[in-house]
Amino acid sequence: MTETVLRSSPEKRRFNIDMRALSPFIALIVLMIAGALINPDFLTASNLLNVVTRSAFIAIIAVGATFVISSGGLDLSVGSMAALTAGLMILTLNSLGNADMSTLALGMLAAIAVSAACGLANGLIITFGRIEPFIVTLGTMGIYRSLVIWLAAGGTITMRNSDLRELYRPVYFGDIYGVPVPIIAFLVVAAIGALILYRTSFGRHVIALGSNEDVARYSGVPIWRVRTLTYIIQGICVGIAVLVYVPRLGSATPTTGLLWELQAITAVVIGGTALKGGVGRIWGTVVGAVILEVVANIMVLSNFVSEFLVGAVQGAIIIIAMLVQRSVHRGR
Amino acid sequence: MKATVLKIAMAAGLMAGVATGAMAQQKNVTIGVSIPAATHGWTGGAVYHAQETAKELEKMYPGLKVIVKTSPDGASQANALDDLTAQKIDALVVLPFNSDELTNPVREVKKKGTLITVIDRGLKDPTIQDIYVAGDNPGFGRIAGKYFADTLKQGNIVVLRGIPTVLDEERVSNFEKAIEGSGVKVIDKQYANWNRDDAFKVMQDFLSKHQKIDAVWAADDDMALGVLEAIRQAKREDIKFVVGGAGMKEMVKRVMDGDKMIPVNVTYPPALVATAMHVTAANFYTKAPMRGTFVLNAQLITKDNAKDHYFPNSPF
Numbered sequence: 039m040t041e042t043v044l045r046s047s048p049e050k051r052r053f054n055i056d057m058r059a060l061s062p063f064i065a066l067i068v069l070m071i072a073g074a075l076i077n078p079d080f081l082t083a084s085n086l087l088n089v090v091t092r093s094a095f096i097a098i099i100a101v102g103a104t105f106v107i108s109s110g111g112l113d114l115s116v117g118s119m120a121a122l123t124a125g126l127m128i129l130t131l132n133s134l135g136n137a138d139m140s141t142l143a144l145g146m147l148a149a150i151a152v153s154a155a156c157g158l159a160n161g162l163i164i165t166f167g168r169i170e171p172f173i174v175t176l177g178t179m180g181i182y183r184s185l186v187i188w189l190a191a192g193g194t195i196t197m198r199n200s201d202l203r204e205l206y207r208p209v210y211f212g213d214i215y216g217v218p219v220p221i222i223a224f225l226v227v228a229a230i231g232a233l234i235l236y237r238t239s240f241g242r243h244v245i246a247l248g249s250n251e252d253v254a255r256y257s258g259v260p261i262w263r264v265r266t267l268t269y270i271i272q273g274i275c276v277g278i279a280v281l282v283y284v285p286r287l288g289s290a291t292p293t294t295g296l297l298w299e300l301q302a303i304t305a306v307v308i309g310g311t312a313l314k315g316g317v318g319r320i321w322g323t324v325v326g327a328v329i330l331e332v333v334a335n336i337m338v339l340s341n342f343v344s345e346f347l348v349g350a351v352q353g354a355i356i357i358i359a360m361l362v363q364r365s366v367h368r369g370r
Numbered sequence: 371m372k373a374t375v376l377k378i379a380m381a382a383g384l385m386a387g388v389a390t391g392a393m394a395q396q397k398n399v400t401i402g403v404s405i406p407a408a409t410h411g412w413t414g415g416a417v418y419h420a421q422e423t424a425k426e427l428e429k430m431y432p433g434l435k436v437i438v439k440t441s442p443d444g445a446s447q448a449n450a451l452d453d454l455t456a457q458k459i460d461a462l463v464v465l466p467f468n469s470d471e472l473t474n475p476v477r478e479v480k481k482k483g484t485l486i487t488v489i490d491r492g493l494k495d496p497t498i499q500d501i502y503v504a505g506d507n508p509g510f511g512r513i514a515g516k517y518f519a520d521t522l523k524q525g526n527i528v529v530l531r532g533i534p535t536v537l538d539e540e541r542v543s544n545f546e547k548a549i550e551g552s553g554v555k556v557i558d559k560q561y562a563n564w565n566r567d568d569a570f571k572v573m574q575d576f577l578s579k580h581q582k583i584d585a586v587w588a589a590d591d592d593m594a595l596g597v598l599e600a601i602r603q604a605k606r607e608d609i610k611f612v613v614g615g616a617g618m619k620e621m622v623k624r625v626m627d628g629d630k631m632i633p634v635n636v637t638y639p640p641a642l643v644a645t646a647m648h649v650t651a652a653n654f655y656t657k658a659p660m661r662g663t664f665v666l667n668a669q670l671i672t673k674d675n676a677k678d679h680y681f682p683n684s685p686f
Contacts, residue, residue, distance in 0.1 A: 085578040193414045193685025211603055293565050338560055338575035345560050
């Protein structure tokens with residue numbers, strides 16, 4: 039009896055995912071057509087590459103957020119965490135000082151270490167403190183943000199060595215066979231994320247935890263470890279996003295990463311992951327992040343939206359995009 | 371508990387009232403300074419200048435005590451005002467977070483006989499303040515506009531706006547007035563929230579949208595940095611210059627070094643906190659009349675005068 043249920047359900051689920059996973063892509067295509075109608079410049083290669091490249095930070099962070107959210111958690115601290123990681127990475131690069139690859143590698147290592155540690159802190163407080171993730175990460179959001187303001191003394195942390203800056207610059211502005219490096223970075227992160235979420239027992243534990251914690255516990259899922267790991271994965275994703283972010287402007291300010299947490303959560307939800315947990319869609323998340331950036335881009339390219347109303351139209355488009363998705367589900 | 375605090379505060383107010391008259395001769399004066407915490411480059415600069423000036427003034431006038439308090443939002447600033455009055459201040463120098471929330475708390479301090487100096491963002495009731503020190507927002511836009519009209523004479527420019535506020539509106543409308551009638555035309559403007567990343571994105575989109583842009587008014591140095599990076603990435607040669615504003619040290623340095631893309635800057639100095647503190651202290655230690663309104667002109671920083679506006683130690 040149990041065996042039949044187990045055998046039939048993955049197949050059924052996979053079939054469902056295939057249909058539902060399409061809807062963010064359909065929303066994106068509708069938006070692209072709208073963009074092209076509004077301004078022909080929208081479809082130029084340079085504009086599209088700009089937009090997708092810009093969505094890389096949120097996309098990478100949102101891949102991590104997909105793990106956290108599909109396990110039934112939430113992380114509000116990612117924006118502040120990104121700012122703190124960027125700040126500490128730049129300070130590390132400045133103190134090492136030399137314009138060579140080893141300096142850069144050490145700085146990158148420092149960034150990943152810092153962000154993984156931040157994620158670990160979130161995870162441990164949530165699991166061992168038994169506190170709502172909303173409250174914990176709201177707290178650490180304030181802590182990480184204040185730390186970067188303190189490190190910057192309210193000003194800006196900037197990469198001082200301009201040779202090092204030039205050496206690092208291609209990580210945002212460079213391309214491999216015409217594909218910008220940040221796009222490659224987020225595709226790789228998403229592929230690894232999908233592999234972990236869909237093809238490992240850890241991934242299945244994450245989903246089980248998100249759909250019903252009690253059932254997962256009785257089934258022998260190591261709840262504490264799985265939950266803490268999702269926050270560490272989130273942290274590492276923030277670190278990778280920072281690796282791509284720092285070469286763009288070479289600095290961190292108290293406003294770096296402001297509201298990124300909301301953008302990441304929005305991308306995850308647009309992508310079809312349930313906010314209450316139990317369902318995770320990595321590729322949908324990536325498309326969600328691109329959709330957010332496309333909407334902002336269309337706003338600037340359009341000539342008829344007053345700059346005062348941009349926020350309203352942006353909000354409306356996101357809601358309509360969600361409605362389009364829902365109607366696609368219902369149509370099936 | 372609350373009653374005791376109130377009593378202490380009232381006593382402090384009474385003493386402060388006496389102090390302004392009698393204790394001036396004994397040169398024992400306490401000035402409280404309440405400013406927003408460093409959450410943005412500019413406020414970071416304001417905090418730096420407040421702390422430096424506090425040290426400077428205490429050295430200049432023996433017997434003077436200056437207490438600097440920073441607050442992360444309007445509500446905590448109101449609490450900070452209570453804490454300051456409890457420390458028997460004779461004068462309060464305040465840069466309010468916003469006009470609405472802080473008008474009444476400052477009025478309460480005033481009732482205790484404290485001398486009130488307001489900086490930059492005015493209160494709803496201007497009769498509360500004894501001294502008002504402000505930057506010149508309309509002038510900030512006007513001077514930048516005049517520079518575009520005089521230098522560019524003819525051409526298409528794009529404008530990046532800050533956060534939707536009265537201050538931003540004053541700057542932009544006066545900028546537009548200043549270029550009126552010249553051949554300079556604003557072909558696009560968009561909010562970028564005084565934020566480097568947002569400015570980078572908006573500028574990338576402007577560059578996709580417009581084949582020829584002659585110059586950019588970024589209206590803020592943080593935004594100017596984002597704009598420059600976007601222009602560099604697009605390898606566009608049509609943009610002749612970018613004008614930021616507020617006098618960030620990195621940008622003033624580039625003006626000083628004669629960078630072609632950054633020919634000028636417009637001041638909106640966070641050091642106006644220092645001016646306010648000096649004027650307030652002088653009110654107690656000199657016979658010169660100090661009460662009134664001080665508007666610090668927005669100044670055009672050019673290659674020639676840049677060194678007067680360059681503070682390498684300030685975080686901003």
